[in-house]
Amino acid sequence: MKTAYDLIVVGAGPAGSAAAMRAAATGLSVLLVEKRQEIGVPVRCGEATDIETTERFMPLDARWVVHPVESYAIYNAVGDCVVVPPSSPTIIVDRKVFDAALAQQAAQAGADVRVGTTAVSLLREGGNGSGAVTGARLKYMGQVYDVRARLVIAADGVESQVARWAGLKTIPPLADYYVGFQLMLTGLAGRLNPAHCEYHIGVDSIAPGGYVWVFPKGEDTANVGIVIAANQARSTSARTWLEQFVERRFPGAGRLSMVAGGIPVTGALKNMVTDGLMIVGDAAHQADPLTAGGISLGMLGAEMAVQVAVAALERGDVSARALRPYESRWQERFGRQHAALYAVRKILTRMSEADFNKLVALGARLPLDTMSHAELITQLLKAHPALLLEARTLITTGLLLK
Amino acid sequence: MFKRLRRESQPTTRLVINHDRCLSCGACVAVCPPDALFLHDLHLTVNHQTCTRCDRCPAMCPVHALALVPQETPHHENGL
Ligand SMILES: Cc1cc2nc3c(=O)[nH]c(=O)nc-3n(C[C@H](O)[C@H](O)[C@H](O)COP(=O)(O)OP(=O)(O)OC[C@H]3O[C@@H](n4cnc5c(N)ncnc54)[C@H](O)[C@@H]3O)c2cc1C
Ligand code: SF4
Ligand code: SF4
Numbered sequence: 001m002k003t004a005y006d007l008i009v010v011g012a013g014p015a016g017s018a019a020a021m022r023a024a025a026t027g028l029s030v031l032l033v034e035k036r037q038e039i040g041v042p043v044r045c046g047e048a049t050d051i052e053t054t055e056r057f058m059p060l061d062a063r064w065v066v067h068p069v070e071s072y073a074i075y076n077a078v079g080d081c082v083v084v085p086p087s088s089p090t091i092i093v094d095r096k097v098f099d100a101a102l103a104q105q106a107a108q109a110g111a112d113v114r115v116g117t118t119a120v121s122l123l124r125e126g127g128n129g130s131g132a133v134t135g136a137r138l139k140y141m142g143q144v145y146d147v148r149a150r151l152v153i154a155a156d157g158v159e160s161q162v163a164r165w166a167g168l169k170t171i172p173p174l175a176d177y178y179v180g181f182q183l184m185l186t187g188l189a190g191r192l193n194p195a196h197c198e199y200h201i202g203v204d205s206i207a208p209g210g211y212v213w214v215f216p217k218g219e220d221t222a223n224v225g226i227v228i229a230a231n232q233a234r235s236t237s238a239r240t241w242l243e244q245f246v247e248r249r250f251p252g253a254g255r256l257s258m259v260a261g262g263i264p265v266t267g268a269l270k271n272m273v274t275d276g277l278m279i280v281g282d283a284a285h286q287a288d289p290l291t292a293g294g295i296s297l298g299m300l301g302a303e304m305a306v307q308v309a310v311a312a313l314e315r316g317d318v319s320a321r322a323l324r325p326y327e328s329r330w331q332e333r334f335g336r337q338h339a340a341l342y343a344v345r346k347i348l349t350r351m352s353e354a355d356f357n358k359l360v361a362l363g364a365r366l367p368l369d370t371m372s373h374a375e376l377i378t379q380l381l382k383a384h385p386a387l388l389l390e391a392r393t394l395i396t397t398g399l400l401l402k
Numbered sequence: 403m404f405k406r407l408r409r410e411s412q413p414t415t416r417l418v419i420n421h422d423r424c425l426s427c428g429a430c431v432a433v434c435p436p437d438a439l440f441l442h443d444l445h446l447t448v449n450h451q452t453c454t455r456c457d458r459c460p461a462m463c464p465v466h467a468l469a470l471v472p473q474e475t476p477h478h479e480n481g482l
Binding site: 042044157158160161164171174177179180181230231233234237239258259260261262264 | 432463465
């Protein structure tokens with residue numbers, strides 16, 4: 001078995017497979033390791049993602065595309081709803097098959113893929129635990145072995161240990177984490193529109209600091225999940241909140257699967273590199289700070305990281321300084337946008353349920369498809385002057401200027 | 403006197419994991435400052451030596467499978 005590579009990628013989620021695929025395609029020798037015995041299992045996801053990013057990495061395939069999303073309906077707690085098109089064309093995927101297909105693409109591009117293989121520590125220059133990263137210690141079937149690499153990319157998801165070993169992990173306050181739980185429900189025929197995703201928002205009666213989603217997977221089945229702010233999850237668990245919602249919205253539905261998870265919603269870490277190491281995807285907190293969607297963003301983060309990595313490897317300099325352009329490119333592309341989304345989440349968290357109900361009720365009566373953004377905002381501010389203050393936050397963060 | 407000091411510095415609570423509930427999602431691992439939680443082969447364990455009883459992970463668990471309980475609580479009475 002080969003014991004030296006140009007690049008080791010730890011974790012074969014969307015970010016890791018995307019990184020391995022892109023790097024292998026440039027001719028680098030790449031090892032992709034995944035601790036799970038089967039890639040993509042268990043699924044920890046609502047499975048909605050955008051088409052454009054997906055197609056950058058692989059052609060859409062009926063094996064994992066379940067169906068397109070035509071609209072989102074945003075509901076308040078009393079049943080009014082505003083229907084909007086997705087901000088970019090979106091599909092519901094089968095994550096288990098999707099993740100496996102991406103890893104397969106990486107293998108086809110030339111990466112060695114090893115499942116059931118856990119990274120247990122990093123190899124460091126000088127052997128004192130703080131020098132540049134020079135590879136990883138791996139464990140497969142109880143056997144431990146070392147693999148050297150010129151660079152390591154950590155794509156090991158939310159519980160990222162690799163970033164910790166390298167001293168890059170920062171732990172934000174609980175208010176900046178979502179706690180998530182999801183049920184795949186069946187027996188929903190007649191109670192769903194398959195092309196129509198639902199969001200339900202209500203800080204007191206639906207999901208404190210978060211929201212509930214209904215993402216249909218066909219006529220009869222849907223992912224019904226919740227995220228709540230972790231600092232508001234102490235007295236009642238995410239699971240309990242979701243069970244209450246399901247009891248009201250889909251009484252008697254059958255349950256096909258159960259998913260739990262946590263997502264940092266801060267926007268990407270400031271430090272995503274150190275000597276010989278880069279982090280991508282959930283490990284680098286790259287998920288959307290409002291919706292917590294992280295499939296596409298992790299893949300885009302991986303792509304940016306690899307672009308910088310390839311140039312650095314060509315020059316033979318993988319110091320943190322040489323890798324930093326990855327951080328600045330991320331900030332250029334997503335920094336302002338994510339700061340704005342973060343601000344929106346904070347506003348939604350602060351707004352009372354009664355105010356939010358009013359806002360949606362008003363939106364439901366407005367002809368949204370024929371109104372300009374400016375008209376819409378004027379109408380909303382007229383009805384809800386307190387929003388003026390919040391609007392200023394948004395304007396300063398650049399959302400409305402975009 | 404020494405005895406008293408020692409007793410006071412001894413932790414009065416301990417973290418318990420309800421394995422019947424835990425879905426091995428790793429959310430708790432992500433928020434543990436001293437890195438005292440480990441997920442190996444979908445099995446969660448806690449290192450009681452390094453756990454500082456900071457009480458972050460119980461809030462992070464989507465299914466409330468974690469709790470800090472008084473040190474002496476017998477397992478069947480810890481409320482989980
Ligand atoms: C309930 C829930 C619903 C969600 N819904 C959506 C949604 O609808 N749309 C969306 O875009 N996003 C959603 N997300 C977020 C999305 O799932 C993540 O952002 C995405 O999976 C991140 O990809 P990743 O590759 O960074 O990490 P992951 O997909 O978590 O992959 C990390 C991989 O690394 C492996 N690994 C970890 N440690 C090691 C190690 N030491 N050695 C080897 N391998 C290791 C893990 O086993 C895992 O396979 C949701 C999340 C949750 C919890
Ligand atoms: S109580 Fe704090 S230190 Fe102990 S395991 Fe939980 S998060 Fe870690
Ligand atoms: S957060 Fe809860 S369900 Fe997830 S691994 Fe920790 S104890 Fe288990």
